[in-house]
Amino acid sequence: MRTRILTTVVLLLLIVSGARSQNAENQAINDQVKIFTTLEMRNLTEVWIDKYRQTNTDFNFELTPVSRAEINSKIEGDNSIAIVMQQADVSSNIGEMWQLTLGREVVVTVFNKANPLAKELAETGVSVNKLATVFQNNNKNWGTLAGNENHKPVNFYVLDEPEVKVSVAKFLEVDLTEINTLESLSQANFLKAVKNDVNAIGFCRLSAITDLDQQDFAENIALLPIDRNKNGRLDYYENIYASSEQFERSVWIGKYPHSMIYNIYAVSSAFPENAEINNFLSWITSSGQVLVAQNGFTELVHSEKQSNLEKLTPPVLMAEYETASTRSTAFFRIVVAFLGVLVVFFVVRHFIRKQKAKAPLLNKTRYVKLLNEASLDFPNGLYFDKTHTWVFMEEGGRVKMGVDDFISNVTGDYTRLIMKSPGEKVKRMEPVVTLIRKGKQITLNSPVSGTVKEINESLVADPFIINNEPYGEGWVYKIEPSNWLRETQFFKMGNSYREWIIGEFSRLKDFLACSLNIMNLEEGKPAFQEGGELMLHPLKDLDPKVWEDFQNYFINTADTH
Structure with a gap:
């Protein structure tokens, strides 16, 4: 009898363990990450996977090459992604899918730094x-290009890569067969040709002329500046060619022709809630970026990496319990929640009716606040600086410093601050405080030199105080100045500050018109109507790219106006 019982128990355990094993196997298959890649992205994708698996050995994946046309039909569920490359201005079947930019290939026009017209260009x-x-002219010469009498010939070269040739044909609006008539060179021969020919103009990938060690362009090679608005001069928002860092940031912001950019995307049917996929994409965005440059593509800029990591942060979801033992609890919670909603509904309705009875005209008219000189405060007794900060010397000799309300009315409510610590030294015109709104940020420079003696601790918990009371409880620092008498000559008060701010409004309109319109130049969609009134918080809901542009071309240049 005991033997039978023991045998039965053993059989039952084997059956249960077998079922569990089968479930585990099925679960493993279900958890397998399916990665699809187009042909041009296969090598880079394999490099990413190999490097990632060195530290994530249990990464379970299946890599499948597909055509771009197959992507929509292949990706399904939350355990599959595709890695593709396509031009930034091309609409395709991935347009409606969830996308994350992982890198890019930028096609550039270059020339020899020793060219006699380099300074003029x-x-x-x-x-x-x-x-x-x-x-397209049979008599290709620099005089036609620069509008002078220079009859030196222009010698064109092109990197022998299909994406480069397609981009150049689209950029110049010529037939691809015309591009194919140019001398096509390997990367080494292309660099040699442009370096040795002062009359050279070449078309290649940005990575081909970028020195990874020096983080700058190859010796004796420069980017040919493009006058996009055709006004015969390089305006400030077109002047993006001085360094590789500035140029790459400007490409991300949207200041370079889209026809010359191929973006590398990870695409999925929806936000990748699968932890394996999410971790893999986060790794590519951070540690995996070095492999982008090593494989001939252009890395993401720092701000873009941060934006990607925020985009990959999973939304907070309520857990679902499916076991039979908790269904009754779940039902009870639903009932309680429903009753709670009803109670809140009736209370709110009662309150609204009561308010309407007291003030029947309340909220009949909605006033939209405009951003102009009249919307700002100009308190007497404060010094204002072109850093968009204010200072006031207290009786003890310390200087209280804050942010003017022009900036807070442009950006919207702050959600976090990055401040100096007491005891830290600050110098005039060096970064002193970073104002953050939902991950987007700007950094203001210090109006004075000295030592931070006290910070406004209340701003740590509630940065909105700066927006609400910029000249009162919203002060940021108390500083012991080290060069006060000399630095006061840079400050403004009263009408002087008011006149300067009027100029800042004009500059802000110009910035929005130029910076936003240039991003939509290819689509022909004006992003800002010149001469129109500014609404309150114009930067509030704009892309992080615009905030970075605002930092570089408005905040960082304010002291020159």
């Missing part, structure tokens, strides 16, 4: 129309 740039005219 740096000021005027070259319009695409002129470049196309010279390219």
Whole structure:
């Protein structure tokens, strides 16, 4: 009898363990990450996976090459992604899918730094129309390009890669067969040709001329500046070619022709809630970026990496309990929640009716606040600086410092601050406080030199105080100044500050018109109507790219106006 019982128990355990094993196997299959990749992205994707698995050995994946047309039909559920590359201005079947930019290939026009017209071209740039005219002209010379009597010939070279040739044809609006007539060179021969020929103009990938060790362009090679608005000069928002860092940031912001950019995307049917996929994409965005450059592509800029990591942060979801033992509890919670909603509904309705009875005209008219000189405060007794900060010397000799309400009315409510610590030294015109709104940020420079003696602790818990009371409880620091008498000559008060702020409004309108319109130039969609009134908080809901542009071309240049 005991033997039978023991045998039965053993059989039952085997059956249960077998079922569990089968479930585990099925679970493993279900948890397998399916990665699809187009042909041009296969090598980079394999490199990413191999490197990632060195530290994540249990990464369970299946890699499948597909055509771009197959992506929509292949991706399904939350355990599959595709890695593709396509031009930034091309609509395709991935347009409606969840996307994350992992890198890019940027096609650039370069010339020899020793060219006699280099200084002139740096000021005027070259319009695409002129470049196309010279390219198609049998008598290709620099005089046609620069508008002078220089009859030196222009020698065109192109990197022997299909994406480069397609981009250049689209950029110049010429037939691809015309591009194919150019001398096509390998990367080494291309660099040699441009370096040795002062009359050279070449088309290649950005990574081909970027020195990874020096983080700058290859010796004796410069980017040919493009005059995008064709006005015969290189305006401040077009002047993006001085360094590789500035240029790459400007590409991300949208200041470079989209026809010359191929973006590398991870695409999925929806936000990747699968932890394996999410971790893999986070790794590519951070540690995996070095492999982007090593494989001939252009890395993401720092701000773009931060934006990606925030985009990959999973939304907070309520857990679902499916076991039979908790269904009754779940039902009870639903009932309680429903009753709670009813109670809140009736209380709110009662309150609204009561308010309407007291003030029947309340909220009949909605006033939209505009951003102009009249919307700002100009308190007497404060010094204002072009850093968009204010200072006031207290009786003890310490200087209280804060942020003017122009900036807070432009950006919207702050959600976090990054401040100096007591005891830290600060210098005039060096970064002193970073104002953050939902991950987007700007950094203001210090109006004075000295030592931080006290910070406004209340701002740590409630940064909104700066928006609400910029000249009162919203002060930021108390500083012991080290060069007060000399630095006061830079400050403004009263009408002087008011006149300067009027100029800042004009500059803000110009910034929005130029910076936003240039991003939508290819689509022909104006992003800002010149001469129109500014609404309150114009930067509030704009892309982080615009905030970075605002930092570089408005905040960082304010002291020159």
